[in-house]
Amino acid sequence: MTRSPITFIGGGNMARSLIGGLLADGFPAAALRVAEPLAQSRETLRAQFGVQTFEHNQEAIAEAGVVVFAVKPQILAEVARELAEPIQHARPLVVSIAAGVRLGDLDRWLGGHVALVRAMPNTPALVKSGATALFAAAGVSAEQRQRAESILRAVGLTVWVDEEAQLDAVTALSGSGPAYFFLLMEAMEAAARELGLPAATARLLTLQTAFGAAKIALESNESPADLRAHVTSPKGTTEAAIKEFQQADTAGIVTRALGAAARRSRELGDLFGGDA
Numbered sequence: 001m002t003r004s005p006i007t008f009i010g011g012g013n014m015a016r017s018l019i020g021g022l023l024a025d026g027f028p029a030a031a032l033r034v035a036e037p038l039a040q041s042r043e044t045l046r047a048q049f050g051v052q053t054f055e056h057n058q059e060a061i062a063e064a065g066v067v068v069f070a071v072k073p074q075i076l077a078e079v080a081r082e083l084a085e086p087i088q089h090a091r092p093l094v095v096s097i098a099a100g101v102r103l104g105d106l107d108r109w110l111g112g113h114v115a116l117v118r119a120m121p122n123t124p125a126l127v128k129s130g131a132t133a134l135f136a137a138a139g140v141s142a143e144q145r146q147r148a149e150s151i152l153r154a155v156g157l158t159v160w161v162d163e164e165a166q167l168d169a170v171t172a173l174s175g176s177g178p179a180y181f182f183l184l185m186e187a188m189e190a191a192a193r194e195l196g197l198p199a200a201t202a203r204l205l206t207l208q209t210a211f212g213a214a215k216i217a218l219e220s221n222e223s224p225a226d227l228r229a230h231v232t233s234p235k236g237t238t239e240a241a242i243k244e245f246q247q248a249d250t251a252g253i254v255t256r257a258l259g260a261a262a263r264r265s266r267e268l269g270d271l272f273g274g275d276a
């Protein structure tokens with residue numbers, strides 16, 4: 001099957017996660033293009049994924065059916081304005097994964113009336129275990145929505161949100177979320193080493209425990225609270241540990257952390273949207 005190319009503008013962490021996941025799902029490398037200013041990064045992208053790379057964004061989007069903006073929010077305005085003319089001419093579907101930046105701003109930078117979808121993926125897309133929420137601007141056709149969804153679904157789970165503002169919460173939860181679990185893994189691994197386990201054993205048991213907990217939570221009909229109860233024997237070891245977590249107000253810390261991330265997402269939209 002021939003497919004119009006998907007062009008990524010920016011070949012950094014998240015673009016690489018999406019590209020790796022798409023290739024693992026059988027997407028042809030020939031249909032993936034990446035614009036990336038750094039020669040070393042372009043070389044790595046070619047060597048790792050076999051995709052076509054470009055130094056200049058304009059060249060990369062020629063013939064593209066879908067353009068994915070995967071640059072930092074801080075430079076999205078500048079990058080989009082430079083591409084307004086060719087995008088107005090070729091009218092690809094545009095997907096932005098930038099945190100915070102609102103579709104109204106992106107549409108204005110691109111010259112208006114562009115088919116725009118905002119998506120918030122996460123890095124486990126690389127291993128086809130991503131979680132992405134999507135929001136479409138008015139005027140995006142059902143077919144275009146489906147195209148955007150099919151790209152992200154190839155690398156994991158997708159959900160649509162009804163209001164664009166909900167993407168700030170999504171960013172706080174699943175966009176940034178992998179980092180919270182990695183933080184906990186780092187801490188558990190370090191604590192296990194301190195308790196006398198060899199480093200390799202501490203890491204292996206930490207990772208497999210995280211994997212097992214996520215897998216059982218996904219596959220079971222029981223809630224995380226019920227699953228936790230099954231581990232927690234009265235007056236046993238887990239109870240002793242959970243008491244420490246509760247005394248340190250872990251739930252409160254998580255609420256504050258996600259709140260800070262959602263706030264930062266809104267701030268990024270304010271700072272780098274508008275007339276940025």
Ligand SMILES: NC(=O)C1=CN([C@@H]2O[C@H](COP(=O)(O)OP(=O)(O)OC[C@H]3O[C@@H](n4cnc5c(N)ncnc54)[C@H](OP(=O)(O)O)[C@@H]3O)[C@@H](O)[C@H]2O)C=CC1
Nearest residue numbers: 010011012013014015038070071072073097098099121122
């Ligand atoms: N990382 C994550 O987990 C997630 C990130 N996102 C969003 O994805 C976007 C990218 O994030 P991330 O991949 O982490 O960031 P990175 O910095 O890793 O990637 C951005 C890439 O864009 C390149 N770039 C810089 N200037 C230009 C330009 N003018 N034209 C084209 N490319 C350019 C950068 O190159 P160079 O390094 O040379 O500057 C870099 O390779 C952000 O908007 C972020 O909010 C969304 C969900 C999750």
Ligand SMILES: O=C(O)[C@@H]1CCC=N1
Nearest residue numbers: 098099171175176177
């Ligand atoms: O930290 C960030 O701003 C990006 C958005 C979500 C994950 N990484």
